[in-house]
Amino acid sequence: MTPAEEDYIKAIYHLGKDGKATVTTNAIAARMETKPSSVTDMIKKLSDKNLIAYKKYKGVSLTESGTLSALSVIRKQYLWEVFLGEKLEVPEEEIANLAEQLKHIKSERLIAKLDAYLGNPRVGFFGASIPHKDGKFKKTVKKLLNGLTPGTKGICVGINDASAAFLKFLEKKGIALGNNILVLEREEFDGSMKIKIDQKEIQISDQIASNLFLEVTEDE
Structure with a gap:
């Protein structure tokens, strides 16, 4: 094409x-x-x-062929968005436009290497699910942050505690709906977690983690 x-x-x-x-x-x-x-x-x-x-x-x-072709194009675009945003730290306002251009690169071998280099991401930089190379998606579920294991990535989509004190704490820590959050570590002793929000790493308590909902993807 x-x-x-x-x-x-x-x-x-x-x-x-x-x-x-x-x-x-x-x-x-x-x-x-x-x-x-x-x-x-x-x-x-x-x-x-x-x-x-x-x-x-x-x-x-x-057609079935057209759908698979469209998903292949979308897959390439989302992988390039992850690469540009997370690896090259390109300004967010430039990522979509650059990825739109890069998605037309034809080399399937390059895309396979890019996917492996990025760790086979399941969610794009802007939160959309990345299709498998066979055109299938992984299902999206909503889970509490404190129930996730290190290496899990998701998007902050809700809170369990809407009190003024909790909302003020989230604002102070720079945690907001729509943030991309990556679980880095979890302390077995007290359940506290080290997380990465966009490009910033912070430590949060189990109490905080038990009040944040993340949208994550799982195998079908």
Whole structure:
């Protein structure tokens, strides 16, 4: 596929609720910021490659081949986001744009090496689940931080204690909803934990950890 074709099937995948619904040409045109006539031309190209199925007056949907291709593109983008954000510490506002460009690199061998180098991450830099190379996802669950083992990474999605004192403590420590949190260590003696929030390492008590919910991924 050309980079433009990859961009289109990725857009159709997201517009079609993870590739499961039919998408109108007008919706695609709006997403791609182009004219409907340009979308029609691209639809013919994608249909000829058996990446999409077109239904007159209804729109398009991804074929099985198209869905796998879209997930491959998305997988590459999310892996590059992790690399740029966590390894190169590129400013957050630049990561998405750079990853959008890098996702068009064709070398599957390079992507396999990148995945291994990053430790086979299951969650992207911005919190989205990274597809397996076979197109499958790992399921997402919500767990209390104090129940997680070292090496587990997740996104802070909720709190158990909404008291003013606890919220003030979280603000002081720089812990907020949406933070990427990595469990580094857990003390067996008192349950306290060392965690990494984005690029900062802090120590928290078991009481604090028992009041923070993280969204993590698990094997299906």
